Amino acid sequence: MMRIANNLREAPAVIGIAMLSIFLGAAGCAKEDNSNKPLPVKVSWPAVAPSALHAKFLHSNGYGGATIELNPDQTFEFTLGECTYYQKCLGGFTLDSGVIVLESDGRYPSLFSKLHDRNIVAVEWRTRRVVPIEWGERLYLVDEDKVVEFCNNVNAGYEPRSELVGWPYFLRDGDWQKPANGKPKLPKKYSEYLADGSFEAKVVKQNEYVLELDKGFEDGVRVGMQMWAEFEDKQKHTTVMEIVTVGPKSAVAEVRGGRWPMAGETVSLCPKSPKD
Known part of the structure; x- marks a missing residue:
């Protein structure tokens, strides 16, 4: 009985260690049967001068952030950290139809994390695919x-940002001070998601969080917008919704957060105060 009791007390620790090992090592290692899945359509991205890519790219949430530094010898250095932890990994990169493919070499020379204090786990990724997007004098990853x-x-006005702190897209060091004229350079598949100006649609039918709108594909609406x-009322309420299906002249959206709009009310691609 004593041995059984000891085993039961030890089990959570053993399971916890096993799960942590799986979590740290699974990224890029787990095998999945993709034989029945359709192959994704490859998109060719606008060419970017190699010299423009050899730079440091950053993003920050105000408390911490991450950097990707691409070197002329096609190696990279990735760092991620906040006030209580820091991690760094190294590897090489190649280009695949304009996509930058980062391949970690498995070396993590600096990896410090207070796992027990904050339950923070440093995620080890093996492969990461990022696209360089030029916008005026700026370059995003x-x-x-x-x-x-x-x-x-971009439609909502959160980009282009005027400081490092912003949405989690890597921006070349210092580019937040540079102009972003025109629109980001994107393949047609994605440029269709960028609005030409203000865009509004009316809710024609509402069933709880599911809304039918009076604008569709012919009006520029796309799935995922x-x-x-x-x-x-007594205070301002902001609602965000996502387009889930699109017809020629109508679309269906699902509310992701906020009050459900009612039939007859108007929705748009941009909140009235995007910088708030």
């Missing part, structure tokens, strides 16, 4: 699967 999100934040609505 955006994760390949976050480009639509980037476009939504974010829409906004603001309401005033």
